[in-house]
Amino acid sequence: MSNQADVASDISPRSTSNSKSVRTPAFSEFSWIWVGLILLFAVSAVVAPGTMTRGSILAMLPFAGILAIVATGQTLVIQQRGLDMSAIGMVSLAGVVMARTGFGLDSIVLAVIFTVCVGAIIGIVNGTLVSQFAITPLVATLAVNALLIGGVRSLTGAVPVNVPIIMQTISHAQFIGLPANVLFAFAFVVTAWFITRKTAIGRRFVAVGVNPRAAEAAGVRVLQYRIGAYVASAVCFSAAGMLLAGFIGSASQTSGNDYLLPAIAAVVVGGTPFTGGKGSVIASAVAALFMAQLGQLVLALGAGPAVQLLVQACAILLATTVRHLPTAVRTFRKNA
Template structure:
C-alpha cells in the first residue's frame, strides 16, 4: 500500500526533473481527436446528401440545441470520469426549467430565480453523490431512483401542463452575440471552465487520479468522497443550466422537457472518446461530439427518416466511434502476434 501511495503521489505531483528531461513533442493523435475527423466528414456528407442542412439558417437553428446538449454532455463527462453515470438528467433538466419559471414569476427577478435553480441542482447532485459514494448504491440504480422522484416533483408543480417562462429568460436564450446564439456562448463557458479545472489545476489532477484508482488516490491522501460527490454536484449544475436555457428557448417548461437530453448526452460522451473505465476524459471532445450528434440528427431528419431510424443511426455512430477508438490498439496487438 505504501508503494502504491508513492506512485499515486508522483502521478498527482509530477517531478520537475521529469518534466525537464522530456523533450517537447507535438500532441499525439489520441482517442479524443477522432471526433474532429468525424465532424469534418459529417459536414462534408451533409453538404452532399442534404445541402439544406448546411445553410446559415439551418445551422443557426441547430446550434442552440447543440449548445444545450454540450452543457449536459459536460456534466455527464465529469461523472463518467469517476466511473459513474447520471441517469437523472431528464428529471433535473425538466425540474430546473420549472423551478426557474415558477420562482422567476414569484420573485419577479430572473437573477434570484437562476440562483435558486442552481442551488436546487446542487442539492440534487449531493443526493446523487451521497447515494453512490456513501450508501454504495450502484450509480445506475441510484440516479434512476432520483430521476423518478424529480419527475414526480415536476408533475406536481405543473399539473402535467406546460408553464410559461419569464420573458427575460426567453430573450437571453434567443439572443445572439457575434453571430452565434447565446446558448453556444454559455456552452463554451461551461466547457472552458471544466477543461481548465480538470486539465490545468491540482484539483483536476486529483480528480483524474480518483477516477483512475480510488484506493490508490485515498492512500495518497486524496479525499475521494469529496471528488466523487463533487462530480455529481457539477453534473447536476450543468443539467440545471441546460434546463433553464432550454425552457427559455422553447418558451415553456414541462415535466417532459428533458426527455431528449439523456441518451444523446451519453452518446456524445462515448463518441467523444471518454471511456467508462474512469480517469481519462475530455469535456472538449464531448462538446464537439454534442455538435456531431445534433448535426447528425438534423441530417437524418432532412433525409426523411423516422424516429426509429434516428435511434438506429445514433447506435451506429456509437459503435463506429468505439470501434475507431480501439482500432489502433487492435492493430498493435495484431502486429505483435505476427512478430511473435
C-alpha cells in the first residue's frame, strides 16, 4: 500500500515539473479570488454601504457558509473530471430526511447520521453510474437529481416540512461572533484541504484526476477514488441541506434550487479547472463568499432575478479571463 502511495505521489509532479512556467499560473489561478473578494468588498462599501454593515454581513455569512460546503463537494468531483448535478435534489432530500427522522427517532444525532448515510449511498450510485457504467456525469447526475426531487415530493406531498427545534438552534447559533454555519463550513473546507494536500490518499486522489491511466498503471485503485469523490460530494450536499433546513426552519423540494449553479460558479471563479487533478477547496470556499456578497450587492441595487443571473455569468467570464491573462500575455510576448 505504501508503494502505491509513493508511486502515485510521483505521478502528479511529473506532469507539472517539466517547466516552472506550469506551476506559477497554478498558484495565480487560486490567488486571484482573494484579489477579487477584496475589490468586491471595496466596491460594495462605496456603491451599497448598507451591505457592509455588521447586520448585513452576519445575515449573509450563514448562506455563504452553506454555499461553501456545497462548493467543496463540487470541487472534489470536478478534480476527478466529473460534475455533480444532483446538488438540488440532495440538498432538498437531506433537509426532509433529517426533519422526518429527527421527529420519528426523537434524536437529532441519529437523524444526522442516517441522513449522511443516505447521502453516501446516493453518492455511490452517482459514482458507479459515472465510473463503472461510463455514463456522462452530466447525464447520470441529472437523472439521479430527477429521482431525488421525485422522492422529496413523495415524502412531503409538495408541502414544506418543519424541522426539529434543536436543529434550528444549532443552525442559528453563534460562536466567537461567527454564525455556526460558517464554522461548519470552515471544518469541511479544512478537512478536505488536509486530506487532499497532506495525506497519501490525497496525493493518489490528485494523481487519478491528473492522469487516470498513469495512476492505474502505478497500482492506484482509480475506481475507488472516482466513486469516493461523488460520495464526498453527496456528504457535503447532505450537510448543507441539513444546515439550510435548520436555518430557514423548514425543508421542501425547492430548498436546494439556489445551490447548484452558484456552487459551480464558485468552483470556476475559485480557479479549479474542469480538466481534473489540481484544485483548491479553499479558493472555492472564498469564491462562495464572493458569490454570496455579489448576490447581496445586486439585490441591494434593486436588480431582479434575471439581472442576478447575468451578473453571475459575467463574474464567471471575468474570472476565467483574468485567470488566464498572465499566460496569454506571456504567449503574446513570446510570439511578438
